[in-house]
Amino acid sequence: MTTANSKAQCFVCNKEKNTYNCKGCSNEFCFPHLTKHRQRIETQLEEIINDHDQFRQTIIQQKQNPHNSCLIEQINQWETNAIEKIQQTAQQSRETVMKLRRKLIDDVKKNFIELSEKLKEICQENESNEIDLNHFQLKLTQITKELFTLPSISIEGDSQKFINKISVHSVVDSYQPKHPTTNTATISKKSILTQFQFKPLTI
Ligand SMILES: [Zn+2]
Ligand SMILES: [Zn+2]
Structure with a gap:
């Protein structure tokens, strides 16, 4: 994810320091700010994993009920x-x-x-x-x-x-039932x- 670089300007504190390049955003970071940057990315990843798990749970619930x-x-x-x-x-x-x-x-x-x-x-x-x-x-x-x-x-x-009669219609082909097209x-x-x-x- 990162590569050590010689002296360059840190993207966060703007100081000339030994910096590391983040391949994700192509910015240079000093070590403390690189750590924070990585922590932020990890937090975001955790949030995405959390959302993903919740969505999986939602699908299971929808299928069950x-x-x-x-x-x-x-x-x-x-x-x-x-x-x-x-x-x-x-x-x-x-x-x-x-x-x-x-x-x-x-x-x-x-x-x-x-x-x-x-x-x-x-x-x-x-x-x-x-x-x-x-x-x-x-x-x-x-x-x-x-x-x-x-x-x-x-x-x-x-x-x-x-x-009044009601009927169920679907415009999505894959959702159409195999036998009756309209109930x-x-x-x-x-x-x-x-x-x-x-x-x-x-x-
Ligand atoms: Zn910095
Ligand atoms: Zn980055």
Whole structure:
């Protein structure tokens, strides 16, 4: 690294002394400054070795925990949001259906109670005739029909995208997977909420 030289000017203290030439930077140094110069180089080397070891450790960690990458985090977040969206929509839809059915059944029940009251009155008075009987028979048939032919409630899929599709792309050739070139995941409302109708209520 260094070669002894005759008297020359030291690069650090600028004094005429016996100097040594550093082949790395081509400067002349007196002995004390040469020592310091070498120490500085050794310190730098240690730092580089340290950085190198840390980087090796980082590679090992990355390889051991491929799930911790920022991209995987983004996909996980998308997945969580999509599931939440689906669950919310399902819950809202269930509540709407139950509310509608409760209302329809309540209406039929109300008509039935009115009819029961009238029937009770006639029985108490003990004055029923064929006209009354026909009337009740007709009413009862009507109410029964209402109950069994409740307006149908249907569920339809939305043609618009409910959840945005994500896909993974890479421009680096060597990073492209051997089999699929693009990984895609799609969830749409249509695939979850298939169209169907409720059957009439049977008791
Ligand atoms: Zn010097
Ligand atoms: Zn040097």
